[in-house]
Amino acid sequence: MRFSFTPEQDEFRTTLRRALEARSPTKEVRRLMATEAGFEREGWKRLNQELGLTAIHIPEAYGGQGFGFSELGIVLEEMGRGLLCAPYLSTTALGTTAILNAGTDEQKRALLPSIASGDVTATLAFAEESGSNEPSAVTMTAAPSGGTFRLDGAKSFVLDGHTSDLIVVLARRAGSKGEDGLSLFTVQGDAPGLTRRALKTMDETRKLAHLTFRSVEAKLLGKEGAAAAPFAKTMQQALICLANEMVGSAERLREDALAYVKMRMQFGRSIASFQTTKNKAADMLVDVELAKSAAYYAAAAIDEGDEDLPALASLAKASAADASVQTAIHAVQMHGGIGFTWDNDTHLWFKRAKSSEILFGDANEHREKMMQHWTH
Amino acid sequence: MSEQTEESVRSEVRTWLEANWNPDYGLVEWRNKLVDSGWGAPHWPKQWHGRDLPVKFNSIVDEEFARVGAVGVARAGIRTLAAATILDHGTDLHKEKFLRRILTGEDTWCQLFSEPGSGSDMAGAVTRADRQGNKWVINGQKVWTTSAHKAHWGLLLARANWDATKHKGLAYFILDMKQPGVQVHPLKQMNGHASFNQVFFTDAIVEPELLVSDVGDGWTVATTTLMHERRGADALRSWATASDRKGRIYEEERAEVATTMEPYKWYPQRAGRVDLVMERAKATGKISDPVIRQEIAKLLIMSKSAEWTARRARAAQEHGRPQGPEGSLGKLVSSHVARQAARVHTYISGADALLSGADSPMDGVIAEILVSVPASSIAGGTDEIQRNIISERVLKMPKEPSVDTNKPFKDVPRNIVSS
Numbered sequence: 001m002r003f004s005f006t007p008e009q010d011e012f013r014t015t016l017r018r019a020l021e022a023r024s025p026t027k028e029v030r031r032l033m034a035t036e037a038g039f040e041r042e043g044w045k046r047l048n049q050e051l052g053l054t055a056i057h058i059p060e061a062y063g064g065q066g067f068g069f070s071e072l073g074i075v076l077e078e079m080g081r082g083l084l085c086a087p088y089l090s091t092t093a094l095g096t097t098a099i100l101n102a103g104t105d106e107q108k109r110a111l112l113p114s115i116a117s118g119d120v121t122a123t124l125a126f127a128e129e130s131g132s133n134e135p136s137a138v139t140m141t142a143a144p145s146g147g148t149f150r151l152d153g154a155k156s157f158v159l160d161g162h163t164s165d166l167i168v169v170l171a172r173r174a175g176s177k178g179e180d181g182l183s184l185f186t187v188q189g190d191a192p193g194l195t196r197r198a199l200k201t202m203d204e205t206r207k208l209a210h211l212t213f214r215s216v217e218a219k220l221l222g223k224e225g226a227a228a229a230p231f232a233k234t235m236q237q238a239l240i241c242l243a244n245e246m247v248g249s250a251e252r253l254r255e256d257a258l259a260y261v262k263m264r265m266q267f268g269r270s271i272a273s274f275q276t277t278k279n280k281a282a283d284m285l286v287d288v289e290l291a292k293s294a295a296y297y298a299a300a301a302i303d304e305g306d307e308d309l310p311a312l313a314s315l316a317k318a319s320a321a322d323a324s325v326q327t328a329i330h331a332v333q334m335h336g337g338i339g340f341t342w343d344n345d346t347h348l349w350f351k352r353a354k355s356s357e358i359l360f361g362d363a364n365e366h367r368e369k370m371m372q373h374w375t376h
Numbered sequence: 377m378s379e380q381t382e383e384s385v386r387s388e389v390r391t392w393l394e395a396n397w398n399p400d401y402g403l404v405e406w407r408n409k410l411v412d413s414g415w416g417a418p419h420w421p422k423q424w425h426g427r428d429l430p431v432k433f434n435s436i437v438d439e440e441f442a443r444v445g446a447v448g449v450a451r452a453g454i455r456t457l458a459a460a461t462i463l464d465h466g467t468d469l470h471k472e473k474f475l476r477r478i479l480t481g482e483d484t485w486c487q488l489f490s491e492p493g494s495g496s497d498m499a500g501a502v503t504r505a506d507r508q509g510n511k512w513v514i515n516g517q518k519v520w521t522t523s524a525h526k527a528h529w530g531l532l533l534a535r536a537n538w539d540a541t542k543h544k545g546l547a548y549f550i551l552d553m554k555q556p557g558v559q560v561h562p563l564k565q566m567n568g569h570a571s572f573n574q575v576f577f578t579d580a581i582v583e584p585e586l587l588v589s590d591v592g593d594g595w596t597v598a599t600t601t602l603m604h605e606r607r608g609a610d611a612l613r614s615w616a617t618a619s620d621r622k623g624r625i626y627e628e629e630r631a632e633v634a635t636t637m638e639p640y641k642w643y644p645q646r647a648g649r650v651d652l653v654m655e656r657a658k659a660t661g662k663i664s665d666p667v668i669r670q671e672i673a674k675l676l677i678m679s680k681s682a683e684w685t686a687r688r689a690r691a692a693q694e695h696g697r698p699q700g701p702e703g704s705l706g707k708l709v710s711s712h713v714a715r716q717a718a719r720v721h722t723y724i725s726g727a728d729a730l731l732s733g734a735d736s737p738m739d740g741v742i743a744e745i746l747v748s749v750p751a752s753s754i755a756g757g758t759d760e761i762q763r764n765i766i767s768e769r770v771l772k773m774p775k776e777p778s779v780d781t782n783k784p785f786k787d788v789p790r791n792i793v794s795s
Contacts, residue, residue, distance in 0.1 A: 002684070002687070003684065003687040003688045003690070003691040004688065004691040004692060004695060004697075258771060258773075261773075262772075262773065262774075269774075269777065270774050272773040272774055273773070273774040273775065273776055273777065274776070275760075275764070275776060277773075278763060278764060278767035278768070278771075278773050279760070279763045279767070281766075281767050281771050281773060282708070282762075282763035282764075282766040282767045282771070283763070285701055285705065285766060285770065285771065286705050286708060286709060286712075286766075289685055289700075289701060289702050289705055290678070290681035290682065290685055290705075290709065291681070293681050293684035293685040293687075293688055293702070294677070294680070294681045294684065296684075296688075297684045315676075315677050315680065318673070318677060319677050319681055364670060367669070367670050367673035367674065367677070368666070368669060368670070368673070370673055370676070370677075371669045371672065371673050374654075374676075375654070375658075375663060
């Protein structure tokens, strides 16, 4: 359903919103974002198991709930709204999706049930120090060693990479180039030879890590040398997940700024009665609603197997990036001086908007990708 | 009375058409038969040329007409707004005098609301209606009047009481356009077309029985007309094609459609012609320019998201759920799309964008886009008014303090109209 949600989906959203409001007030966000891990394992595990969140798009055969990306999108939208501090985008959109796209049936049976149950967190390590999202930029090498492989090199900008129990890694056969020779591997978070360092992030709710691999033991995921296609598909799906998270954050910023201007009095009247404020609020609604339409459409397109997915993923991400950054800028402005203070919550979502704008590629990059798909 | 069903309506109209439809009729002759039978406007009251059928059956009736190629009643132009307003607010005399000839297409109508001094602020109209003896005498000026030069009748909003407040001093009349006190001049637009008119009243006369509202209620009646105008905007666009069948009645209908649609022929260009962008970018080679690719991508993202947003609004409606804010954004978004499209067409055309008419790309279509798009953010409610509507009705933000609605209108500062 590309243009509406079912009553069941709406109900799910309502339950989730209520749970997140109770568990993730901004006081809690501020407490967790100041920790290096960025979340608390036990608290997250309880919430996750209560609502079955990491099981959403895992098929029932692998211990999941068997829903699709539309449902995953709902969860992410609500998490973006509530700014929940948890390794959710990394575990579901990246780690799980990579295993679903690349893994053999046997590997899925081995890896996914513990993710679905909430016992294991996961992520996908693809970018390196250049920050490029292109698989052709990968330099990390994988060498066969007995029945397994050994990884050497570095990964950076790895979402929740410093805390993940399971890391899916994109690496290449020595001497290979471009999209050839790429494979995906799984590595245990505590594997010998793996050094993990949390990066200091502008958006403290978005934890990134630098990982150094020195002859780290890795298991091949799927087929050797054939990771380009499943990796590309994983990134397209992750982009759409991120876009849904972003529109949730943007809507929250919009609503909070609106509530603030309705309350604030200057010159003897509500500042919400000034046309300049009203025009801005109307423009914000337009931006956010259009980005929501694109994010919902794209999520449903995954579930329906749409061939246009590469373009739709980039479209949804570019739309969400521009909309949420513009909304964040307006939201700070509408708050005036208080909006620039640390104590006011607006900066939490402002920084989330900025980090999401760049994560997995910015709007310019994705507009170009969309054009490539639609013009070749 | 037995309950009508889709099947019963279908079979009834089919039987009637089999017995009555004949393409050898003249257009008006046939339409008079339609009016007598009630099949021309089946959702209208039985007493007034209809059959009291629920609106939902109209599509069934239309299907049966299309099946045999039967021509319907006149449906486009301001006449439909006149009919809706008269059905809602008119007296029996109005219904008797006007409705049949609206349906047969013998009379055409125009809407005399906007003035040079009151565009967005339509209730600030200053065209005067003064009672002199037994008649109303009209003086003033209207503008943006589509098809006024052809119209037999006009829907007129005029000020009859200057001591009342702005909204309470207006009256709503039906005005005979074919009289010496009414002068119509075309209004040439910046794109060279003249789709609208200026209408001047110099002691024009309205007979007292053609007052539609009580003096003071004119604004209420005008909002009815405007509501039907907004609802009908889509229908008008989809109506524009007449049947291409051969025969006298079809020729007469084609001529009617051509006349009615003539003012709207540049409207696709006004909306920016997103459909031409890729084709033009490829033809000019600009598709390989990375800067232009970014601008094209922005346009495509905007226009697709706009379409999907409209679909979300429609889906909510179809599921009988309250529409979210997505239903109120279309007009504003469409002018953003049009503006970005004009920007992209300019970049794609390069120096050719300096030219017009036969010297310019696509025999002038591109040039026409560039000089027609500015209308999209003004006509039918400016972007500024759309933003006010969104912020006040959807976001529940307070209105600006009013300086003109609580005092006698004669004391409200207003434009000096030069003519």
